[in-house]
Amino acid sequence: MAKMIDDNDDRLINAEDSSTDDDQEEQTLSLPTVAGSGKRKIKKSDMKRNKLVTIQPGLIRLSGLPYGFFERELYSYFSQFGVVTRLKLIRSKKTGGSRGYAYVEFEDEDVARIASETMNGYLMFRSLIKCRLIDRNKFDTEKLFKNWKRLFTVKTPRQKRTLYNRIKSKEQIEKSNQRRAKKLLKQQEKLAAAGIKYELTDFIPLKSIKKEEEKKSPSSEKKNGSTSNKTTKKKSVKK
Structure with a gap:
């Protein structure tokens, strides 16, 4: 028709x-x-x-x-x-x-x-x-x-900032991690094809972030305070 x-x-x-x-x-x-x-x-x-x-x-x-x-x-x-x-x-x-x-x-x-x-x-x-x-x-x-x-x-710079700093769901975080892993694999393949032996790692140092979070947490502060008291006691006993 x-x-x-x-x-x-x-x-x-x-x-x-x-x-x-x-x-x-x-x-x-x-x-x-x-x-x-x-x-x-x-x-x-x-x-x-x-x-x-x-x-x-x-x-x-x-x-x-x-x-x-x-x-x-x-x-x-x-x-x-x-x-x-x-x-x-x-x-x-x-x-x-x-x-x-x-x-x-x-x-x-x-x-x-x-x-x-x-x-x-x-x-x-x-x-x-x-x-x-x-x-x-x-x-x-x-x-x-x-x-x-x-x-x-x-989009204005303010709209771009709000879009970038928005709270993401678990699904969005997983998708971004998958995209990041694919990019790393492609870069690793290019290096291997060029004959360069180098292992790429993620650009976000997760271990360092975890250490910083542990330092900032109150439990770590208590531990640090207790350890500092113990060290002072040991020094006084030695004297």
Whole structure:
């Protein structure tokens, strides 16, 4: 069955993937309506023909995008080829600026192929655009377009500090330890491949931390006080 598109339905899109705080209000960016996207009647004969045809979505990757060619411009430009279901402009996490490449998903794979062929090598504002069709079976699209409707905002230093210093659960600590162990293993493999014999250890000295905690604890202070009294008594007996 073909989808009926309404002029009043604005598509919403996000700039980047990224993780935003749950405490912040979710902001969305409204996209413009494209001319010629109104309702149209479909014949029953066309509907019967289309039942036998399976339409698969297509995904293209764009690189070399000029500055100023952002989400709204991408959507309005590529909608002339066909229906754009999702798109993602990759932005910098520090500055929020465009990194010059994006992913556009079309409703039909044939439309995506035509768009990639026409846009590959296209000169736009002194920048040469490169475009290629991506195999969706070899690509995790759900991870790519996660939170794609959410508007990307750069976090302030205060928000970064609160996020870093937040109280973590046991599961989060275990995941971070696993990631750290994987990084150490990769570094160890690189050293072994280079012929360097050196065993890497974790950058957090756990033993020293435990010793410091024992020193700060009140039980250790009592022990230290008792040991100091004993030593003074022994010295007095020797005299």
